[in-house]
Amino acid sequence: MIQVCYYKGCGVIYGEKEPLSDKQITHGLCPKHLEIALKEIKAEMEKLMDMTGSIRVLIVEDSTLFRQLFKETLHDRFPSVEIYEAIDGEEALLQVETFRPNLIFMDIRLPGENGLELTKKIKARYPNITIIILTGYDLPEYREASSRCADYFFSKDSSTTENIFTLVESIFPNRV
Numbered sequence: 001m002i003q004v005c006y007y008k009g010c011g012v013i014y015g016e017k018e019p020l021s022d023k024q025i026t027h028g029l030c031p032k033h034l035e036i037a038l039k040e041i042k043a044e045m046e047k048l049m050d051m052t053g054s055i056r057v058l059i060v061e062d063s064t065l066f067r068q069l070f071k072e073t074l075h076d077r078f079p080s081v082e083i084y085e086a087i088d089g090e091e092a093l094l095q096v097e098t099f100r101p102n103l104i105f106m107d108i109r110l111p112g113e114n115g116l117e118l119t120k121k122i123k124a125r126y127p128n129i130t131i132i133i134l135t136g137y138d139l140p141e142y143r144e145a146s147s148r149c150a151d152y153f154f155s156k157d158s159s160t161t162e163n164i165f166t167l168v169e170s171i172f173p174n175r176v
């Protein structure tokens with residue numbers, strides 16, 4: 001029995017199984033294309049999860065009080081949304097890897113790596129994740145830097161949560 005790879009016209013004979021005499025051919029994936037096919041399946045599944053799964057939101061915020069208040073308000077308005085939390089960059093990256101959020105609320109001033117650096121890092125790996133900078137410091141340089149790496153900028157002082165929620169509804173129409 002001969003094993004032939006069926007991947008996009010590859011046609012490579014990658015293995016033989018006894019008995020050889022009957023010249024029977026089976027189709028499968030050669031080691032190289034098996035690896036590629038598995039990656040493609042994984043990417044497809046992630047795409048499907050992004051389109052159909054529940055919306056996952058990550059709040060990156062070192063202030064416990066603000067984080068919990070924001071989480072509660074968000075939950076009251078969007079009960080179906082799954083909410084995850086992180087207090088610094090290290091925890092945020094771990095949450096991103098584990099839960100693949102669709103949307104991140106990002107504080108700028110964090111212990112260790114700041115929120116703008118963190119945003120760049122996450123966007124480089126997961127360009128589809130929407131990132132909203134949410135900071136207590138409405139400085140021109142913060143707005144400017146945010147416009148280069150994040151999707152939206154909100155100041156904790158001037159922007160009402162209602163504005164933010166309207167935005168969330170417009171990002172995920174009929175899903176939140």
Ligand SMILES: [Zn+2]
Nearest residue numbers: 005010030033
């Ligand atoms: Zn192949």
